[in-house]
Amino acid sequence: MNELAGGVIEIGWAQLAISTGFVVVVGILSMRLALGLERDLALATVRTFLQLIALGLVLRWVFGIDSPWLVLAILLLMMGAAAQTIVKRAPDAPRGILGSSMITMLLTGFTVTFAVTGLVIQVEPWYRAQYVIPIAGMVLGNSMNGIALALERTFADLDARAGEVLALTALGATPWEAAGDSVRVAIRAGLIPTINAMAAAGIVFIPGMMTGQVLAGADPLAASYYQVVVMLMVAAATALGSVLAVMLSYRKRFTADGVYIEKGYRQPR
Amino acid sequence: MLLTAKGLTFASHADPGPHYVLERVSLAIEAGEIVDVRGPSGSGKTTLLRALARLLPDVEGTLTLAGRSAEGYAPAEWRSRVTLLPQTAAMRPGTVRDNLLLPWGLKVRSAGHAPPDGALEQALLEVGLGEIALGRDASRLSVGQAARVALLRAVLTVPDVLLLDEPDANLDDESTAQVAAMTELFASRGGAVMRVRHQRGDVRASRTLRLVGGHLTEVAS
Numbered sequence: 001m002n003e004l005a006g007g008v009i010e011i012g013w014a015q016l017a018i019s020t021g022f023v024v025v026v027g028i029l030s031m032r033l034a035l036g037l038e039r040d041l042a043l044a045t046v047r048t049f050l051q052l053i054a055l056g057l058v059l060r061w062v063f064g065i066d067s068p069w070l071v072l073a074i075l076l077l078m079m080g081a082a083a084q085t086i087v088k089r090a091p092d093a094p095r096g097i098l099g100s101s102m103i104t105m106l107l108t109g110f111t112v113t114f115a116v117t118g119l120v121i122q123v124e125p126w127y128r129a130q131y132v133i134p135i136a137g138m139v140l141g142n143s144m145n146g147i148a149l150a151l152e153r154t155f156a157d158l159d160a161r162a163g164e165v166l167a168l169t170a171l172g173a174t175p176w177e178a179a180g181d182s183v184r185v186a187i188r189a190g191l192i193p194t195i196n197a198m199a200a201a202g203i204v205f206i207p208g209m210m211t212g213q214v215l216a217g218a219d220p221l222a223a224s225y226y227q228v229v230v231m232l233m234v235a236a237a238t239a240l241g242s243v244l245a246v247m248l249s250y251r252k253r254f255t256a257d258g259v260y261i262e263k264g265y266r267q268p269r
Numbered sequence: 270m271l272l273t274a275k276g277l278t279f280a281s282h283a284d285p286g287p288h289y290v291l292e293r294v295s296l297a298i299e300a301g302e303i304v305d306v307r308g309p310s311g312s313g314k315t316t317l318l319r320a321l322a323r324l325l326p327d328v329e330g331t332l333t334l335a336g337r338s339a340e341g342y343a344p345a346e347w348r349s350r351v352t353l354l355p356q357t358a359a360m361r362p363g364t365v366r367d368n369l370l371l372p373w374g375l376k377v378r379s380a381g382h383a384p385p386d387g388a389l390e391q392a393l394l395e396v397g398l399g400e401i402a403l404g405r406d407a408s409r410l411s412v413g414q415a416a417r418v419a420l421l422r423a424v425l426t427v428p429d430v431l432l433l434d435e436p437d438a439n440l441d442d443e444s445t446a447q448v449a450a451m452t453e454l455f456a457s458r459g460g461a462v463m464r465v466r467h468q469r470g471d472v473r474a475s476r477t478l479r480l481v482g483g484h485l486t487e488v489a490s
Contacts, residue, residue: 163355163357163359164359164361166324166355166359167354167355167358167359167419168359168361168371168375169324169348170322170324170348170352170353170354170355170423171348171349171352171371171372171375171422171423171426172345172346172348172349172352172372172375172377172378173345173375173377174345174375174376174377177374177375177376181361255326257323257326257344258344258345259323259324259325259326259344261326264283
């Protein structure tokens with residue numbers, strides 16, 4: 001075994017081959033059971049290899065360069081990708097929500113990431129890539145799921161309640177008054193997975209970051225403090241992000257006159 | 270004239286190419302009138318009501334209410350005075366009381382006073398729903414009961430014009446008669462009513478209009 005100074009047992013090509021072997025077994029199983037998953041599985045495995053190794057190389061390079069501009073550029077790239085993913089995952093949402101997703105990711109991503117690195121961990125200098133990029137990744141990745149869920153739910157619920165929305169609007173309701181119920185349901189839906197994860201953390205599963213730190217040889221108690229900080233910040237980012245994203249976009253399904261644009265209606269000019 | 274519409278034009282893009290559902294439709298309704306609109310299925314009767322209630326995006330033409338052009342009213346204010354009752358009665362989660370008082374929870378009526386329980390009970394009694402307690406869960410209403418509660422909810426706000434989209438579809442004879450009585454009472458108190466109907470009228474409508482191919486014509490009585 002190759003043990004590093006920090007107590008990490010290094011993984012080499014042989015170990016990677018063993019883990020790939022397991023995926024091959026699943027592939028054979030898929031063929032035998034006619035699950036039709038072989039292609040997707042192979043593709044996903046190749047992507048996992050390429051993307052994560054590329055990430056490792058990029059991070060190594062970034063850590064070496066030590067430039068605040070580079071760190072900021074990478075954060076922007078990550079936020080753009082997160083905003084894109086949100087749009088893709090909310091097919092019921094109207095066109096034009098990319099802008100609001102981007103604003104949401106920028107605001108919550110930067111605020112929460114730098115609140116953790118600057119105020120809680122107090123990283124020196126403030127842009128230290130080793131801390132900023134992984135924490136931004138956790139904040140963005142987790143809040144992105146909640147935000148996508150909240151957005152998808154908002155428009156799915158509005159479509160399901162279209163009759164009620166019309167009746168309310170006909171009685172003189174503003175878009176907010178007509179859509180309020182859906183907005184509340186959606187924000188709650190976006191937050192529930194995070195709240196569940198917080199409640200189950202440490203009992204049902206060991207969260208990813210803590211696992212990583214413990215594997216890397218950190219003191220489990222120190223690692224648990226880190227995990228608490230990250231979980232709370234992820235919850236905050238998800239909550240703020242969902243509220244912001246839904247508030248910025250629910251109005252897009254209403255005309256300027258406050259009429260709900262039902263599914264299938266042409267978006268007015 | 271209480272409500273006028275001039276040159277209402279609306280093209281649907283549901284199928285490839287524009288299809289004119291309303292083509293330069295003009296009409297005028299006076300206070301106290303009950304106007305029936307008939308026409309084949311899919312001829313745009315619902316679209317016409319939605320256009321009058323300013324609930325239709327992208328419609329051309331001009332509307333006036335009590336001599337003032339539509340631009341003079343905020344959209345929500347217009348809809349509170351020219352109120353559409355959609356064909357499907359939509360009850361919100363909550364009790365019958367919650368549903369009847371819903372309009373007064375909206376900003377557009379923030380200055381108004383919600384009717385007290387006594388008035389609500391009296392109103393329910395008048396439309397043959399006396400057996401329904403205000404505290405009943407609205408989801409426990411039958412289709413016919415929900416339709417009448419929804420109509421009552423609109424009537425209680427005393428709009429200038431009530432636009433009813435097939436108010437007696439799926440109702441039994443007794444419910445139909447009660448809806449008709451409510452409509453007549455509303456008109457006799459100075460409200461104007463425009464109804465989309467399939468069935469033969471059992472209440473004497475002041476006038477009947479026919480909408481075919483995007484054009485509205487008066488039917489001689």
